Amino acid sequence: MNYRHSFHAGNFADILKHVALMRVLAHLRLKETPFRVIDTHAGAGMYDLKGDEASRTGEWIEGIGRLQGKRLSAAAEAILAPYREALAALAPSGEIYPGSPALIQHALRAEDRASFNELHPETCKLLRRSLPRDERLVINEIDGYTAWKAQVPPRERRGLVLIDPPFEKDDEFARMADYTREMARKWPTGIAMLWYPIKNARAVGRFEEALQTSGFAKLMIAELHVDNSAEVGPLAACGIAIANPPWKLAEELTTLLPELSGLLARRKVARWRVDWLAGP
Ligand SMILES: C[S@@+](CC[C@H](N)C(=O)[O-])C[C@H]1O[C@@H](n2cnc3c(N)ncnc32)[C@H](O)[C@@H]1O
DSSP states (O other): OOOOGGGTTTSHHHHHHHHHHHHHHHHHTTSSSOOEEEESSOOOSEEETTSHHHHHHOGGGGTHHHHTTOOOOHHHHHHHHHHHHHHHHHOTTSSEEEOHHHHHHHHOOTTOEEEEEOOOHHHHHHHHHHSOOOTTEEEEOSOHHHHHHHHOSOTTSOEEEEEOOOOOSTTHHHHHHHHHHHHHHHOTTSEEEEEEEOSOHHHHHHHHHHHHTSSOSOEEEEEEESSOOOSSSSOOEEEEEEESOOTTHHHHHHHHHHHHHHHHOBTTBOEEEEEEEEOO
8 A cells, every 4th residue: 555645636636526526515515404425535634735745746736736826717617616615715825735534524514424434544644633623524544445335325315425546456446336336226326426547448448337337327427638648657637437416517517627627738638528327
């Protein structure tokens, strides 16, 4: 287990994932009934963009660095708003980048709950330190897939599972697809959001096929390409798959991604995609 998110925090992949996360949470907040968020691979919670690890890759400079101080069109900004608002509240200096647990905590209301699961002991310690004490949260030092299986369905029967593994192992796509199938059986109305790298088109194609038959009636994907993707070298494209996406999310990402991909493109090569694997 070598992966440290601090090298990558605030890069283009975090932006796609966290913008979509904040939109899903904004939609969940529209109904009064409480919800629960289960973050299976939570990470450290807060990242120092001026620290040694982030500085060594500089990935954030071509990610959140390009969004800082830049306004997109009014339509795109309306979609970015919950993400922008959370960043302004959690990290106003722009020198810290909040990870998924901090963003989720920020979006919870008094009756909502979240569980953050992180297997790496040191990272889990950092996570506990980075979040203010909060009775709405549970932090577990545990395998994320075990947590996904054990914590679904939550008592509230409303909410989201975020699955954001490090992709250090060859079978990560297959495991994600298997556990998605299991969730469709146990909690067919829950929202699942899975992040994945796009390096090998065939592996992604097989993953999409597996998701098509996972049992969820509605499942969409959104991709962000900031360069031509290659199996080796720096990550240039990634996707998110969302089971039971909130109404309008596909439309919102279709409005945002043309501008966002243009802004984040390396060498002017940018592409995006929003598609349904099941349903609408
Ligand atoms: C991509 S990072 C998570 C980033 C975080 N979700 C965010 O958006 O800010 C993946 C995390 O998973 C952790 N991890 C690796 N294997 C794990 C496992 N089997 N179960 C839970 N966490 C794991 C890593 O230590 C790392 O912190």
